[in-house]
Structure formats: structure tokens, C-alpha cells
Amino acid sequence: PSLPAGPPVRIAAVTQPLPTQPQYTRVDVPVLRDATAQRSNGRIQVTLSTHAERNLAGNEIVRLVRSGQVEIGAGTLTTLSGDVPILDGVDLAGLAPDIRDAQRIAEAIIPAANRDLERFGTRLVGLYPFPAQVVFCRQAFTSLSDLRGRRIRTFGNSLVDFFTTLGAQPVSIGFPEVYSALERGVVDCAITGSGSGAAARWPEVTTHISNLPVSWAVAGYLVNLNWWNRLDPQVRAFMEATMKEVSDKQWELGNAATRDGIDCNIGRTAECRIHNVAARPMTEVAATDADKAEARRIFREVVLPGWVRRCGARCGEVYNEVIAPISGVRFGG
Amino acid sequence: MSGAVGPVPAPLRAVRALRRAAAAVAALMAYVAGWAYIVCALFITFDIVARTFLGFSSQATVEVTGYLLAGGIAWALAHTLFKRAHIRVDVFVNRLPVQVRAPLHILALGLLSALAVLFAWAAWELVDESALFDAHDNSALRFQMVWPQGIWAFGISAFVLSCFVLLLEASLALLAGRGASLDGLLGSRTLEDETEEALEAVAMAHEGEEAPRP
Amino acid sequence: MIAIVFLLGLLAVTIFAAATTGQALPVGEILMLTAVFVVFFGSGVYIAAVLGVLGVLTGFLFSDRPWWAFLGQTLWGPSSNFVLVAVPLFLLMGEILLRAGLSDRLYKALNVWLNRMPGGLLHTNIVSCAVFSAISGSSVATAATMGSVALPYFQDTKYSQRMVLGSLAAGGALGNLIPPGITFIIYGLITETSVGALYIAAIIPSVLVTGLFILVILAHGLKHPMEKPERVPLGVKMRALLDLVPTLLLILLVLGSIYGGFATPTEAAALGVVGAAVFAALERRLTFRMLNASAEATARNTALLGLILFGAYLLNYILTLINVPQALAGLIAGLPIPPWGIMLCIIALYVALGTFMEGFSMIITTVPVVFPIVVALGYDPIWFGVIVTMLVEIAQISPPDGTVMYVLQGMRSRPGPITDVFMGVMPFLGVYLLAVAILMIFPGLALWLPAIMS
Numbered sequence A: 001p002s003l004p005a006g007p008p009v010r011i012a013a014v015t016q017p018l019p020t021q022p023q024y025t026r027v028d029v030p031v032l033r034d035a036t037a038q039r040s041n042g043r044i045q046v047t048l049s050t051h052a053e054r055n056l057a058g059n060e061i062v063r064l065v066r067s068g069q070v071e072i073g074a075g076t077l078t079t080l081s082g083d084v085p086i087l088d089g090v091d092l093a094g095l096a097p098d099i100r101d102a103q104r105i106a107e108a109i110i111p112a113a114n115r116d117l118e119r120f121g122t123r124l125v126g127l128y129p130f131p132a133q134v135v136f137c138r139q140a141f142t143s144l145s146d147l148r149g150r151r152i153r154t155f156g157n158s159l160v161d162f163f164t165t166l167g168a169q170p171v172s173i174g175f176p177e178v179y180s181a182l183e184r185g186v187v188d189c190a191i192t193g194s195g196s197g198a199a200a201r202w203p204e205v206t207t208h209i210s211n212l213p214v215s216w217a218v219a220g221y222l223v224n225l226n227w228w229n230r231l232d233p234q235v236r237a238f239m240e241a242t243m244k245e246v247s248d249k250q251w252e253l254g255n256a257a258t259r260d261g262i263d264c265n266i267g268r269t270a271e272c273r274i275h276n277v278a279a280r281p282m283t284e285v286a287a288t289d290a291d292k293a294e295a296r297r298i299f300r301e302v303v304l305p306g307w308v309r310r311c312g313a314r315c316g317e318v319y320n321e322v323i324a325p326i327s328g329v330r331f332g333g
Numbered sequence B: 001m002s003g004a005v006g007p008v009p010a011p012l013r014a015v016r017a018l019r020r021a022a023a024a025v026a027a028l029m030a031y032v033a034g035w036a037y038i039v040c041a042l043f044i045t046f047d048i049v050a051r052t053f054l055g056f057s058s059q060a061t062v063e064v065t066g067y068l069l070a071g072g073i074a075w076a077l078a079h080t081l082f083k084r085a086h087i088r089v090d091v092f093v094n095r096l097p098v099q100v101r102a103p104l105h106i107l108a109l110g111l112l113s114a115l116a117v118l119f120a121w122a123a124w125e126l127v128d129e130s131a132l133f134d135a136h137d138n139s140a141l142r143f144q145m146v147w148p149q150g151i152w153a154f155g156i157s158a159f160v161l162s163c164f165v166l167l168l169e170a171s172l173a174l175l176a177g178r179g180a181s182l183d184g185l186l187g188s189r190t191l192e193d194e195t196e197e198a199l200e201a202v203a204m205a206h207e208g209e210e211a212p213r214p
Numbered sequence C: 001m002i003a004i005v006f007l008l009g010l011l012a013v014t015i016f017a018a019a020t021t022g023q024a025l026p027v028g029e030i031l032m033l034t035a036v037f038v039v040f041f042g043s044g045v046y047i048a049a050v051l052g053v054l055g056v057l058t059g060f061l062f063s064d065r066p067w068w069a070f071l072g073q074t075l076w077g078p079s080s081n082f083v084l085v086a087v088p089l090f091l092l093m094g095e096i097l098l099r100a101g102l103s104d105r106l107y108k109a110l111n112v113w114l115n116r117m118p119g120g121l122l123h124t125n126i127v128s129c130a131v132f133s134a135i136s137g138s139s140v141a142t143a144a145t146m147g148s149v150a151l152p153y154f155q156d157t158k159y160s161q162r163m164v165l166g167s168l169a170a171g172g173a174l175g176n177l178i179p180p181g182i183t184f185i186i187y188g189l190i191t192e193t194s195v196g197a198l199y200i201a202a203i204i205p206s207v208l209v210t211g212l213f214i215l216v217i218l219a220h221g222l223k224h225p226m227e228k229p230e231r232v233p234l235g236v237k238m239r240a241l242l243d244l245v246p247t248l249l250l251i252l253l254v255l256g257s258i259y260g261g262f263a264t265p266t267e268a269a270a271l272g273v274v275g276a277a278v279f280a281a282l283e284r285r286l287t288f289r290m291l292n293a294s295a296e297a298t299a300r301n302t303a304l305l306g307l308i309l310f311g312a313y314l315l316n317y318i319l320t321l322i323n324v325p326q327a328l329a330g331l332i333a334g335l336p337i338p339p340w341g342i343m344l345c346i347i348a349l350y351v352a353l354g355t356f357m358e359g360f361s362m363i364i365t366t367v368p369v370v371f372p373i374v375v376a377l378g379y380d381p382i383w384f385g386v387i388v389t390m391l392v393e394i395a396q397i398s399p400p401d402g403t404v405m406y407v408l409q410g411m412r413s414r415p416g417p418i419t420d421v422f423m424g425v426m427p428f429l430g431v432y433l434l435a436v437a438i439l440m441i442f443p444g445l446a447l448w449l450p451a452i453m454s
């Protein structure tokens, strides 16, 4: 995209949780900040920062954008769902084992989600994934059913429902404490992005990693609606194109980083390009067809009804209308 | 210093009674806050034991204990004010004559009151926003955020009221020419307070023992 | 005060750094803010109000954002943060131990061994604080507990008031450095570093700092000799060691639960409270009245810190909103000097910020920005965690803003100006900085133990 000369536009954006994450260094910085300045000939200046730098927990992003502290904010939808429950529906545990489905679902739900978000003065302009959320364990396992009885660190309601149904015991611990919790055996397993686990050096304290994507930690870029609507139409079109490019790049990165995270964790130096290769390689546990079928069953029978119960009947209708055609699972049979 | 000058005027007497009542309520709230921390310790310990030996966990310790902390801070603010325990840097103030010192005490309390009003307003705005969102937390118990936030905002509001009561009493005392009495109301804790209170704890430990010796 | 003069310059430099990206220099505004700050401190305004009002003024002067619309969230976030729950828990544990007489037994037992050294009782202050720090994760709790135990012993003695308060403040500033410690928990939270590894890395540096403190007191003792108390028979000395047993068992419970895989570092604080209550019960001192008094004291001290935290977070939010820490970090990273020079600048920045910022808010605002620079320069995250913790401890005892000093000032039995505490802590502050320098030259002091243990 390009932009004719005009009055300068300054944009403050708070995007990823940490400044070291590839979502930040490989997409937000080069595209959202640098390319935007360059293509607009310096007319649009984006000031980027991260949740950690702004001392944010991540669950207050909707309020941050709404109250005009920043023009653009980003956060994982599960974390934001306390304020806007429909956002959780994009990323339910077991909903989309394939990243292409995850992307189609995400893009399909944006209009419905925006109906809710616009009531609060914000608007989604793009969704993107983190690497697949997979299970790391400190003891061997070969299938999902082996997780029965183990203590698993999870986050968010749909993962809790998912692992409880498997017979595991969900434990809630803050992410930074998970490393030592795994090291000492406070928990047996933990779920996080394949790449995030590599970045947090979990291979030092775990031995087995599943390749079954339980969910994607889908996140979204939100804009302040008031600001967005008042933008010069040319600038808005330019920013729309930019955000489209940013989120496309993020989906590419999510796909690459998922496999890369696993490869780094299992010590395949040649394939490990985005994260750091593990000093103590882990064992990859390939998902069997039985695992996939079980994940689907749990999604249909427990996770989906649980979400609709929390979110309200309208969420069930939206789901059946927008997501069911892609996922192939209808709510209420 | 200027000491007592004639009988205490009636309005000042009334405000003093009001302040004592407010301090009593504030003390009660502080005890509630303190016991909330004891509950916190028990709750977390229970969660550790349950997780280690009984195979289950509450799935909400992080959130619930966080709310107890927020409530605990807010509910004890007023009591801490009446106990003159909020920290001031009063190196210079204490060396000034009472004519200067007394108005400075009021200035300090006035600024604190103004800030407290801002905090209380912000807290209720937050509750209001949570009500608009019908916000819940992400714990297994899915708490409605208006409750913990409302309890928190209530505590801050009680702090605001306490600031006002003290401010009223201090202003009346100053008008009545009793500036020196402001030291006892707002100044840093004195010898008597300390020997009485800070060492009471040590005394409790020494009950039935000999006195400490170097 | 030197610190305030220093502050004038620093505030100007920080806002200058933040403003150079854009328009002309707001010299008038900066001078006005600094003047307001000095006047407030001079007129005895509440610390929380000084920080908060400064935040409000900075916000109105330098930001065009409606920051007030997010103020509720800014205050609620830290108020309800699980990691900070460790603060009242460590305070509560200290109160219970104090009222059960266990802190006193610890102090007495160590005193029998230490009181004939030049400097006498002052050594007991340092060593008992160090031992207590191995249970408590909070510097404030350490200073509060050992302060209320130790101060009565100094009543009507010839010890220098400044030295007494200084040594207790310094001992309190071991609370976070000697594992367990809240600063490590927070640093781990922000940088995703293992808290367990940080604890192990801190062992040798904390021995170093404690040793330096003892040297300071020895030097003071030799310079101002005092009459030595009578020699205690060895049998009595050995029996005194028995009084250390409950404390050692508590250390085992708190640290053991972390390394045994039962609890996270935050949760261990709760186990410490329950353990302390069990020992109180064994001493037949666990009564409702005692718990009630502990609860009240904990509530009061947490509220005292909570109000300051409100002010500090408001100021912090505004400073990050106008990019002050980021601009400063960027300024430092861009300097054309070798990595160790940049590291020195970072340390100088922390020491400077530490004079007027709270430890908590200081690391929360700056570590996310500074950490990537440090890692890019090739420094070890664990080593830097230990350095940052030492700098936070230094911040706690560097005038004019330092919680540990306020708490001690709040419990003096003989009233006096807070400058007594400020002056007394200076020599300890000096050797603390020396320890940071030593750790910079010999990073192995922090990294050797974690390396051989993994």
C-alpha cells in the first residue's frame, strides 16, 4: 500500500506480551512499525511497545484500547474473554487441529465478534495465532489417554474442561513459575505454544512433547473505534491494508513456528531456525488417529457446551451459523 | 507550645466524637483485612496439600488470593491513617515552629485527600466498566468482577471519608487556635505511641519471661 | 540533601531523553516539576501523595492521552496481583514469629556467639537479619521483624543510634537477596527465567554482601571501641544453638517445599505462615489475641506499602506512557562504548532511579526494556537477575525513598529525624555497591553454583 502526503499520523500500539517474541521481532517491528513509516514516507509513525514494558497483565487490553491509551492493542482472545466472552469461541480446545481451519474460523468470526466489541468502542482489525498449543511432559506418554491422573498446568476454561475430561488434574500456575514447577515436579505436564516452550527452555525440564495442536492461542489486533472512524479515509484504507498484511505474516509465522518449535525441542538443528535448539533433545509424541478422534469427541461433548453455557445462547447460534460449517461439529447436535 | 487555650469549642468536640467513631469503624475494617491474609495463607496451604496428596486443586487460588490482597490493602487504608502510620518525610517540618507546622500538616493531609478522591473515583469507574462488560475472571469459578472490585472501591471510599473527617477536625482545631494538637492528630508517631505499640509485640513474646538485656 | 540535587538532574535528563524525539525542550515544566517535588518533600507531604501528585502533573503536562480513564485498571492490576500476595504473607509470618518469641530466641542465640567481636551487638543485627532472610522473602518484613526484636536491646546503651538503624536497614536489605525473595519471583515473571536457578545463583553473592557488612561493623567497632560483655562459657554457647532449631526447621520448610517440588516460590510464603503458626502453637503462644494482633499489624503495614504502591504505579504508568524508561534505555544502548561500559551505565541508571523509586515499580518498568539489551550484549540472564536484585535492595536503602528505612523509622523507640537512618545506612550502601562491582568483575560468583548444580 502507499499513501499521498498529508498531515502526520502518530499511532501508539501495544502488541505482544514480551519484546523477545518472534511475533514482535519478525512481524510487528519490521511490518507494523518500519514498513509503515517507510511506505507512508514518514507520514505514519507507529510507536510500538509490549505488555511487559507497559506493565499490563494482558486481560485489560480491550479496556486499554477503549479508553484511548493506545490506538492499537493486541492480546490473546482467551485472556480477553473475561470481558468479551464470544472471543473465546475462536480458540476452543480441540476445535481446529489444522492451522488452515483455525485461520478460516478466525476470519469468519470477526464480523460477529465486532458486533460485541463495537458496543465497547473497539474493533478487531485482524486475528493471528501463536504456535500450536501442545502438551509438554516430564515423563513418557504415547497417547492422550496416558495423561489420565497427571497434574497439568493449563490456562483458560476450555483447556480446563478438555483436560478434566481426559481424567487429568488441571493446575493453575503463572507462566514464569511453570519452568521450576516442571523441574521440581509440582506439575507433571504443561501446555503452551511449541515455540514458547522452546523459548522458555522447557526442554531442560521435560522429556516428551506432543505434536497434537490442542488450540492456537489465537490473538487479535484491536483498534479504538472512535479513532478509527475519524481517520482520514485514505489513511484508514492504508492501515486496513497494513493490518491485513500484518495478520497474514503472523499466520505464516504461526505455521512455520509451530513445526520449528517442535523441531527445536527435539533437537533437529537443521530445521530449527526461529527458536533456539534444545541442548537436551525431547521425544516427539505423534498424535494417533485415536487421539484426534478423542479430541474431537471431547470438544463436541464437553468443551463446546461448556463455552455456550458461559457465553450465553446467542454464542451457540453464532457458532452454528459461522463456525460449524468449517469445523463440521454443530452445537446441540 | 500554645497548649490548651480555654474550653474546647462545641463544634470541635462534635467532630472529635465523629473522628473517634470513624476510627473505630476503620479499626474493625483493618481487622477484617488482616484476617483476610490469614485466610489467604490457609487457602494456599490447603491448595498445596490437596494438590500434592489428594489429587485436586481449587483452580482459583491465583484469582481469589489476589482479590483478598486488593481488598486487604483498601480496607486497612483508613485505619493506617488514624494510626498515623502512612509515611511522610517530615525531617524539616518537625523543626519548624507550630505556626508554620500546623498549616503544613493540613496541606499534607489535603493533598492526600485530593489524591484519595481521585483513586476512589477511578476505582468506581472501574467497577462501572466491569458492570458494562459484565466481566468475569478466567478462573474455574468465573467470579463476576464487580464484586471484588466493588469491595476494593468501598475500602478506598472509606479512606476518603476518613481523610475528610480528619481534615475537618484539623481545620477546626487550627481555627480554634489549637495548632499544637495537630501533631497528635497528623504528625509522625511519637515516643509514647511507639513504646506503647511497636514494642507491645515484643512484650507479648516476653510474657512470663525476664526483660530483654543486651 | 544530595539525593534531591541529584534527582533534579536526573529528572531533567530522563524527561529530556523522552522529549528529544519530538518538539522543543520543556525546560520550564521540568523545573516546575522538580520544584514541586522538592517543596513536597520538604513540607512533609505523604510519600504516596508526592508520587501520585507528581504523576498527575506529569500526565497533564507531557501527555495528551486520557490516562485517568485507565487509572482504575492501573491501580487494580498491582493490587490484585498474585505475586504480590507474597508480601503480606511474609509480613504475617514475621509478625507471628515475633509474637511467638522465635525471632527473639534467634537474636539471643546469635548474640551469645557474636557480642564479643568489635562492634558487638551490631553484628547480631546483621547475622540475625541474614538468617531470618532465609525464611522471609521480603526486605520490609525482615527489617520490621528483626528491627522490633533488636531495637529494645539498644535502649540506654552507648551504641551510635545511626549505626544501629543503619545496620538494621542494611540487614533488612538482605531480605530479598538471600533466597527466597520476592524480587527474584518478579524478575522471573518478567524475563521467564527460572526462579530456582536465581535462588541458587544468589547464594555466594549474599554471603559476600553479608561478609562486607560485617567488615563495616568491625571497622566501626575498632574505631569506636566499647567495653566487651563478659565471656560466656562454651556450654551455654552450645545450648544457645538449640534456640536456632525452630528457625532452621522453618527454612527447611520454606526452601524445601520449593526444591522438593511441592510449592512454587509464591506459595512457599503461605507455608511459611502456617509453619510459623505451628511453632507458635508448640510454644503455647498461639492464641486468638496473638493472631488478631498479628493480623492488625500485617494489615497496617500492607496498607502503608499499598498506598505508596498506588502512588508509585500512577507515576509509573505516566512515565511509561510518555516513554521515559524506554527512551533512557535506548539512549544507553546507543552509546558508542563496549558492553561492560553499557552495563555500567545500566547499573548507574538503576542506582539513580533507586534513589527515588520503589524497588517493585523500578524493575517492573525497566527490566522489560533493559533485559533484551542485556541479553543482546551477551550477559547471562541469571547473573543479571542477581545484579538487579542487589540494585533493588540498594534502592530500598538509598535515601530519600526507601521502604526499609521508612519501616525502621516507624518503629524507633527514641524519636529522631529520618536523617539518622539515612546517614547510618551510608557505609553499608557503599559496600553494597562494592559488591555489585565485584560481581561485575567476577560473574562466576553468581554463575558457578547454578552451573555445577544442573
Ligand code: NA
Binding pocket: C132, C133, C134, C135, C136, C137, C138, C174, C175, C176, C177, C178, C179, C180, C181
Ligand atoms: Na529472603
Ligand code: NA
Binding pocket: C354, C355, C356, C357, C394, C395, C396, C397, C398, C399, C400, C401, C402
Ligand atoms: Na531508594
